[in-house]
Amino acid sequence: MKRLVSAMALTSALAAPAFAEEFKFAVTTDPQTMDPHAVNSAPVLGFLNNVYEGLVRRGKDMTIEPALATSWEPIGDGEGWRFNLREGVTFQDGAEFNADDVIFSYERASDENSDTRSWFAPVSEVIKVDDFTVDIMTSAPNPIFPDSIANWMIMDSGWAEANGATLPDKEAGNYATLNANGTGAFQITTREPGLRTVLEPFDGWWGEVEHNITRAELTPIQNPATALAALLSGDVDFINPVPIQDVARLQGDPNVNVIQGIEARVIMLGFDHQPGESEAGQGGADIFQDARVREAVAKAVNVPAILQTIMRGNAEVASQLVSPAMRGYSEVAGAPYAYDPDSARALLEEAGMAGATFDLKCPNDRYLNDEAVCQAITGMLAQVGLSPTLDAMPVQNYWPELRADNFDMYLLGWSPGTFDAEHPIRFLGSTPNEEKRLGSWNFGAYSNARIDELLPMIQSEIDDTARQAMLDEVATIMQDEYAYVPLYVQPLVWGTRSNIELTQRPDNFFILRWVTVN
Amino acid sequence: MLSFILRRVAQSILVLLIVGAVAFSMFRFVGDPIDNMLGQERTIEDVERLRAQLGLDQPFPVQYFRFLQGAVQGNFGVSFRQGREVSEILLERAPATIELAAVSAVFAVLLGIALGVFTAIRRDGWVANFIMSASLIGVSLPTFLIGILLIYLFSVELGWLPSFGRGETVDIGGWSTGFLTATGLKALILPSITLGLYQMTLIMRLVRSEMLEVLRQDYIRFAKARGLSDRVINFRHALKNTMVPVITIIGLQLGAIIAFAIITETVFQWPGLGLLFINAIQFVDIPVMAAYLMLISVMFVMINLIVDLLYAFIDPRLRVTGS
Numbered sequence: 001m002k003r004l005v006s007a008m009a010l011t012s013a014l015a016a017p018a019f020a021e022e023f024k025f026a027v028t029t030d031p032q033t034m035d036p037h038a039v040n041s042a043p044v045l046g047f048l049n050n051v052y053e054g055l056v057r058r059g060k061d062m063t064i065e066p067a068l069a070t071s072w073e074p075i076g077d078g079e080g081w082r083f084n085l086r087e088g089v090t091f092q093d094g095a096e097f098n099a100d101d102v103i104f105s106y107e108r109a110s111d112e113n114s115d116t117r118s119w120f121a122p123v124s125e126v127i128k129v130d131d132f133t134v135d136i137m138t139s140a141p142n143p144i145f146p147d148s149i150a151n152w153m154i155m156d157s158g159w160a161e162a163n164g165a166t167l168p169d170k171e172a173g174n175y176a177t178l179n180a181n182g183t184g185a186f187q188i189t190t191r192e193p194g195l196r197t198v199l200e201p202f203d204g205w206w207g208e209v210e211h212n213i214t215r216a217e218l219t220p221i222q223n224p225a226t227a228l229a230a231l232l233s234g235d236v237d238f239i240n241p242v243p244i245q246d247v248a249r250l251q252g253d254p255n256v257n258v259i260q261g262i263e264a265r266v267i268m269l270g271f272d273h274q275p276g277e278s279e280a281g282q283g284g285a286d287i288f289q290d291a292r293v294r295e296a297v298a299k300a301v302n303v304p305a306i307l308q309t310i311m312r313g314n315a316e317v318a319s320q321l322v323s324p325a326m327r328g329y330s331e332v333a334g335a336p337y338a339y340d341p342d343s344a345r346a347l348l349e350e351a352g353m354a355g356a357t358f359d360l361k362c363p364n365d366r367y368l369n370d371e372a373v374c375q376a377i378t379g380m381l382a383q384v385g386l387s388p389t390l391d392a393m394p395v396q397n398y399w400p401e402l403r404a405d406n407f408d409m410y411l412l413g414w415s416p417g418t419f420d421a422e423h424p425i426r427f428l429g430s431t432p433n434e435e436k437r438l439g440s441w442n443f444g445a446y447s448n449a450r451i452d453e454l455l456p457m458i459q460s461e462i463d464d465t466a467r468q469a470m471l472d473e474v475a476t477i478m479q480d481e482y483a484y485v486p487l488y489v490q491p492l493v494w495g496t497r498s499n500i501e502l503t504q505r506p507d508n509f510f511i512l513r514w515v516t517v518n
Numbered sequence: 519m520l521s522f523i524l525r526r527v528a529q530s531i532l533v534l535l536i537v538g539a540v541a542f543s544m545f546r547f548v549g550d551p552i553d554n555m556l557g558q559e560r561t562i563e564d565v566e567r568l569r570a571q572l573g574l575d576q577p578f579p580v581q582y583f584r585f586l587q588g589a590v591q592g593n594f595g596v597s598f599r600q601g602r603e604v605s606e607i608l609l610e611r612a613p614a615t616i617e618l619a620a621v622s623a624v625f626a627v628l629l630g631i632a633l634g635v636f637t638a639i640r641r642d643g644w645v646a647n648f649i650m651s652a653s654l655i656g657v658s659l660p661t662f663l664i665g666i667l668l669i670y671l672f673s674v675e676l677g678w679l680p681s682f683g684r685g686e687t688v689d690i691g692g693w694s695t696g697f698l699t700a701t702g703l704k705a706l707i708l709p710s711i712t713l714g715l716y717q718m719t720l721i722m723r724l725v726r727s728e729m730l731e732v733l734r735q736d737y738i739r740f741a742k743a744r745g746l747s748d749r750v751i752n753f754r755h756a757l758k759n760t761m762v763p764v765i766t767i768i769g770l771q772l773g774a775i776i777a778f779a780i781i782t783e784t785v786f787q788w789p790g791l792g793l794l795f796i797n798a799i800q801f802v803d804i805p806v807m808a809a810y811l812m813l814i815s816v817m818f819v820m821i822n823l824i825v826d827l828l829y830a831f832i833d834p835r836l837r838v839t840g841s
Contacts, residue, residue, distance in 0.1 A: 030797075032599050032600065032601075032801075033600075033601060038601075039555070039556075039557060040556075040557025040558070040559055040560075041557050112567075115556055115557050115559075115560065115564075116557075117564075118559035118560075118561070119559075169601065170555060170568065170601065171568075171571055171572060171596060171598075171601070172596045172601060173596065173600065173601025173602050174601075177600075177601045177602070178602075193600045193602070193607075194600070194789065194793070194794065194797060195789045219682075219683065219787070220787075221682060221787045222784060222787070222793075222796070222797070222800075223784050223785055223787065225666050225669075225785075226666075226669065226681065226682050226784075226785055226786065226787055229666070229669045229670060229673055229674050229681040229682070230673075230681045230682050230787075232674045233669075233673040233674045233677060233680075233681045234677075235673070235680055235681045235682065235683075365800075394549060395549075395553075396548060396549020396550060396551075396553065396554070396800075396801075396802045397547075397548075397549045397550075399550060399553045400549065400550045400553075415558075417557075417558065417559060427558070427559075434561070434562055434563070437561050440559075440560075440561055440562065441558065
């Protein structure tokens with residue numbers, strides 16, 4: 001008997017993991033809320049993807065895969081989508097997941113107080129068919145609707161009601177700002193804003209566990225040098241991002257790995273297409289209304305050289321407003337604008353704009369090495385006979401300047417929230433129209449009637465080939481008109497200890513359930 | 519004495535009001551908080567609605583008046599970034615800064631006075647000369663550089679001390695202390711040295727020069743002639759008489775330690791008020807910035823008041839003019 005007991009003790013000791021696999025990760029920005037509908041920003045949604053789940057989710061290659069819905073199909077002739085929900089799923093507080101939670105989360109996430117409201121603009125009605133079937137009706141056929149709701153996270157209606165959090169509260173916060181109750185693979189056990197957030201695996205998770213983490217701790221570290229030191233000393237297992245200038249050094253260290261990829265974000269130059277006074281004044285008014293000047297800019301900027309020197313070879317040249325990893329990327333639209341300073345000079349002569357003065361606005365803390373890139377561009381434009389004045393500023397001051405039209409040319413990065421080429425057309429390519437909520441980031445008021453005509457057709461086209469043909473047409477128009485000058489796809493550089501295995505996704509979301517600690 | 523205190527308190531309130539007014543007039547240059555509160559898919563309508571809800575569409579005197587109205591009732595508003603009461607956040611972050619500042623101050627004062635006295639007494643010895651030269655580093659190197667150098671030496675290369683954070687803390691009645699755990703104490707070492715180094719060298723140099731001055735005085739010579747021991751002369755007579763300017767500096771520097779812990783806290787990711795303030799600036803979190811600036815000015819005003827009172831206590835001559 002005694003022997004049996006000790007044998008049992010031995011087996012259970014073997015069965016349990018020998019060591020608790022603790023994983024510490026550091027990011028620059030602490031997620032500002034735990035409410036999945038309050039703020040539509042990458043730090044918040046990326047983090048909460050570990051805790052909450054949507055009807056669908058994105059896999060390692062960004063494709064849409066089943067999550068809380070096991071399958072979905074279009075209804076009729078594009079009137080909407082039917083989602084068949086997964087049965088036997090429980091929230092982390094033990095409550096059962098069913099169609100009521102989906103309806104509740106739709107109402108919550110599409111409310112005026114929610115920042116995720118724009119995802120539901122095409123939705124006309126959400127109908128509960130039975131406890132595990134939901135129909136989401138759209139006002140027009142919407143082929144990419146399932147793709148567009150991958151970050152729409154489902155919250156338990158009972159939990160939200162019991163804790164007075166039926167709506168997100170951006171100003172004062174509520175229970176859901178600090179607490180979370182999802183169906184995801186991890187649950188939050190400690191939340192100290194700006195300090196640490198501790199996660200532990202949720203035992204009742206429906207999925208198959210791939211990770212071996214027993215406890216994960218998120219620490220925001222703002223100072224890049226401190227984050228780097230923390231990684232090198234082993235105080236943290238993961239940092240994002242690694243400063244570009246330190247990549248080579250980290251690659252030489254056997255204890256750490258550098259994981260590089262390209263992000264979904266395309267960095268581009270935008271122009272003031274509107275008639276009106278130039279910011280820099282003297283003789284340079286409206287220079288960018290002339291397509292030849294925009295073309296000259298495109299030819300004067302040597303993007304490969306910028307990437308080689310400022311990005312140390314860690315980024316890729318872009319030719320369109322989306323990166324090749326996105327759905328709807330146009331294979332047809334031509335190659336990136338070629339560097340051709342002589343032809344740029346000739347174009348400026350022809351347009352009578354040689355020596356034109358103008359103002360280049362640039363953020364200095366928004367994108368990787370943004371100010372250095374703008375400085376290089378300023379120099380390159382000067383070489384072909386333009387006289388730009390660089391005005392770089394912190395991002396909090398930058399957006400108000402752009403909104404107030406205080407620019408001739410500006411730097412912008414765009415990451416399509418839906419991972420589809422339609423997204424930048426809606427925000428950057430459409431003629432600004434407040435009522436229809438189009439072109440809200442098209443600061444320079446670029447306008448092309450054909451694009452405005454194509455956009456609603458793209459949004460409601462079910463047939464993939466026909467849709468792609470229209471996307472190709474838009475991409476070609478924008479390229480031919482030099483609407484924007486796409487520069488490069490921003491690199492993604494993560495650093496880990498060498499005993500960590502993980503998967504990097506182009507949306508820069510860090511998914512804990514793909515982490516293995518060796 | 520009472521009228522002296524009352525006058526100082528009245529002056530202090532005026533100073534606070536001016537600081538607040540200057541702060542509020544500056545906030546609109548820091549940027550627009552709305553951009554950080556709404557995602558990229560927000561509409562102009564959303565922006566305008568939130569702006570009105572937060573009262574940011576009002577001119578700054580109105581915003582300032584509303585802030586004062588709340589502040590006198592102890593209500594500093596709600597943080598734009600965290601969506602929680604500012605007073606709650608400040609209380610949560612204060613222990614980290616106060617503990618760091620206290621350890622740095624003790625380090626700076628004790629070591630500063632000891633080294634100052636030592637270098638004054640042995641002023642031609644090579645050890646004293648070495649200390650004097652080395653102290654130039656403390657005065658001339660910027661704080662963030664010292665911090666990063668210490669981190670690379672003691673955390674990355676030697677692996678003795680943590681590279682960031684506070685370690686484990688123990689919560690005692692809402693006060694989280696790092697004094698009671700081994701990791702908490704270890705985590706205090708590098709940031710305290712980084713934060714206190716400048717003040718330490720400053721105090722040391724001040725004590726040394728004051729001490730050299732006093733040692734030349736006649737009464738020291740007479741004390742020597744009376745055959746008093748070196749210890750009594752140096753510590754009872756000389757050091758005590760160097761203390762008036764030293765206490766002024768210590769008082770002002772104590773305020774500086776708390777106020778300028780910002781850089782040290784950023785380098786070490788120390789979760790105190792300074793780091794909170796830096797985050798607030800980046801996010802344009804106006805309620806947090808306003809409350810922090812008011813808190814710091816209250817603190818400076820209080821320290822000045824206490825220092826003035828201490829003078830009267832140490833130097834009897836001031837007591838006469840004071841009353």
